[in-house]
Amino acid sequence: MQIQTSFIENTRVGLTAKGKLYLVPTPIGNLDDMTFRAINTLKEVALILAEDTRHTIKLLNHFNIETKMRSFHEHSRAHEVTEWVELLESGQDLALVSDAGMPLINDPGHPLVQACLEEAIDIVALPGANAALTALIASGLSSEHFTYYGFFPRSMKEQKEVLALVGSRQETAIFYESPFRIKKAVVAIEKELGADTSVVVARELTKRYEEYIRGTAAELAAYLAQQPLKGEIVLMLEGGQLPPQSNLAEKAAQLELPYKAQVELAMAEDGLSSKDAIKQVAKQLGIKKQDVYQAYHDL
Numbered sequence: 001m002q003i004q005t006s007f008i009e010n011t012r013v014g015l016t017a018k019g020k021l022y023l024v025p026t027p028i029g030n031l032d033d034m035t036f037r038a039i040n041t042l043k044e045v046a047l048i049l050a051e052d053t054r055h056t057i058k059l060l061n062h063f064n065i066e067t068k069m070r071s072f073h074e075h076s077r078a079h080e081v082t083e084w085v086e087l088l089e090s091g092q093d094l095a096l097v098s099d100a101g102m103p104l105i106n107d108p109g110h111p112l113v114q115a116c117l118e119e120a121i122d123i124v125a126l127p128g129a130n131a132a133l134t135a136l137i138a139s140g141l142s143s144e145h146f147t148y149y150g151f152f153p154r155s156m157k158e159q160k161e162v163l164a165l166v167g168s169r170q171e172t173a174i175f176y177e178s179p180f181r182i183k184k185a186v187v188a189i190e191k192e193l194g195a196d197t198s199v200v201v202a203r204e205l206t207k208r209y210e211e212y213i214r215g216t217a218a219e220l221a222a223y224l225a226q227q228p229l230k231g232e233i234v235l236m237l238e239g240g241q242l243p244p245q246s247n248l249a250e251k252a253a254q255l256e257l258p259y260k261a262q263v264e265l266a267m268a269e270d271g272l273s274s275k276d277a278i279k280q281v282a283k284q285l286g287i288k289k290q291d292v293y294q295a296y297h298d299l
Contacts, residue, residue, distance in 0.1 A: 019046070019088040021116050022095040023103045025128025028232075029206035031062055033129045039063050041126065046092035049084065051107055055099045072096065073108050081115050088121045102130045106150055106176065132174045135202035135234035140214055142238070145171035152177045152185045152235060159185075161257050163192040167242035169268045175235040179203070182233055183224040189237055190217035198238040204231035259285075259295035 022041050027033040042048055042065045049072035050056035056069060072080065088094060098107035116123055132148050149166075152175040153159045166173040177185050182201060189197055195218035204210050209231070213220060217237070257265070259281065266277035278296055282289040293299075 017091055018119075018121050019091050019093040020122045020124050021088060021112070022093065023109070023113075023123065023125040024095045024097050025102045025126060025130070026056070026059060026097050026100055027206065028100045028129045028131045028134065029204065029210075031059070033206060034059070034063065035126070035128055038126055038128060039065065042067055042095055042097075044093070045095040047087065047094050049094060049096045049112075051098045056097060067095075072112065078111075081111050084112060085115050085119055085121065088116065089119060100129075100131070102128060105130065105132070105148075129206070131176070131205055131232070131234050134205050135200075135212075135236060136172065136174060138212060139172075139200040139202065139236050141172045141198060141200055141236055143172065146174060147171055147239075148174045151175065152181070154181070156188075159188045160192060161261060163189065164242065164257070165261055165265060165268075166237065166239045167193050168240070168265050170240040173237050173239050177233045177235045179229040179231060179233055182229055182235065183221070185235060186217055186221045186224055190221050193217065193237070193241045197241055200236045201229070202234040202236070203229055205234065207231070259292045260298070263292060263296045 022045060024038050024041055026038070042060070042063075045067060048056070048060075048065075048067050048069040050069050051071075051073050053069050053071050059065075060067070060069065072084070084094060096103050096109050096112065098105075098109070101107075103109045104113065113123060136143050136146060147166075147169065149162060153162055175185070186199060186201075189199060195216060197217040199215065199217050199220050201213040201220060202211070203213075213223065215223070262281045262285075263274065263277045266272055266280050267274060270277070270280075272280065274296065278292045279289055282292045285292075
């Protein structure tokens, strides 16, 4: 195993030193949530890489930021990553921003960060707004233990898989969801985890019509059947509704969960380390431990 460390200098001496990649969060709604440090960083870097330049230009104009901007999104190609890395190696600082919130959270940027790490280029993450955590702390659900799952799955099979995982864990689950699909998502939660499952829907966070809708899965399903929602949504629900299983790995296999999900289930239910859970799943399935290890670590 190769250990990589990085020490971030506050100042850079000499023109030949490498630049830094700044990961700069942007407001999720209310522009007043932009920090002084974020504004100053965007003013001082040589170039801003934005998910959607048409969206980000409104932010830059609001704060009188005149820094040049280029697009960097999920369809950006490898040669573009190489171009930005070369700029950083030449000594120029770059900033990466998403349309809203923290960069890389359901947004492009991972290939660039990985390329910078490979070339020993410093990465500086600025703190700032994040919709998932903002919603969580005001939800009323437990914030001691939680997992952010990204967007709620669209297919019924994937919904069953992820809700089986949520139901096995004593922690709050957080998803992003579209206002056009939130009703179906809550219905799926009611069906898979029970009518009494506590659910919270947060929408339009930090904006004028910010709203939290709290209740059981059955109550929210009935409400959403009569009241369509608008705006960006964070969906949260309590976990731990499913009873303990005597043979969790076998049950996970029957549900056709991916290897990674089976390992996570074994860790949650049996209190195993990832190493021991990988070994247990491999043994239950009769496959090589290395195959499960690679799946768990996304190799």
